[in-house]
Amino acid sequence: MVTRICDRCGQPLEEGALRYVAKIQVFAAYDPLEITFEDLMRDHSDDIKKILEQCKDLTEEDLMRDVFVDFQFDLCHACQRAYIADPLPASQEGN
Numbered sequence: 001m002v003t004r005i006c007d008r009c010g011q012p013l014e015e016g017a018l019r020y021v022a023k024i025q026v027f028a029a030y031d032p033l034e035i036t037f038e039d040l041m042r043d044h045s046d047d048i049k050k051i052l053e054q055c056k057d058l059t060e061e062d063l064m065r066d067v068f069v070d071f072q073f074d075l076c077h078a079c080q081r082a083y084i085a086d087p088l089p090a091s092q093e094g095n
C-alpha cells in the first residue's frame, strides 16, 4: 500500500519500505548583542517607528517567513543519497 510519495522524484513509497525524512529549518541568525549603558538610556522610539513602517505592508505570514521557515520532506533511498551528496546546489540565478 502506498502511503507516501518521495517529495523529490514523486516515486511512491510503499508502506514499510525504507524512506528518509529531511527536516530543514531556516531561521534568522543574530550574533550576540553587546548592550551598553548608553544603549539602554537612548530613546528607541524612532527606531521602533522605522521598523513598524517597514512592516506595515507585510502580512503576518511574510513576517514569519523572514524569521523562521520549517520544511519536512519524505525521500526515497536514491533521493536521500543524491540529497546528502549535494544538499546546497549552486544557485542558478545570474547565470
Ligand SMILES: [Zn+2]
Pocket: 006, 007, 008, 009, 010, 011, 075, 076, 077, 078, 079, 080
Ligand atoms: Zn525519490
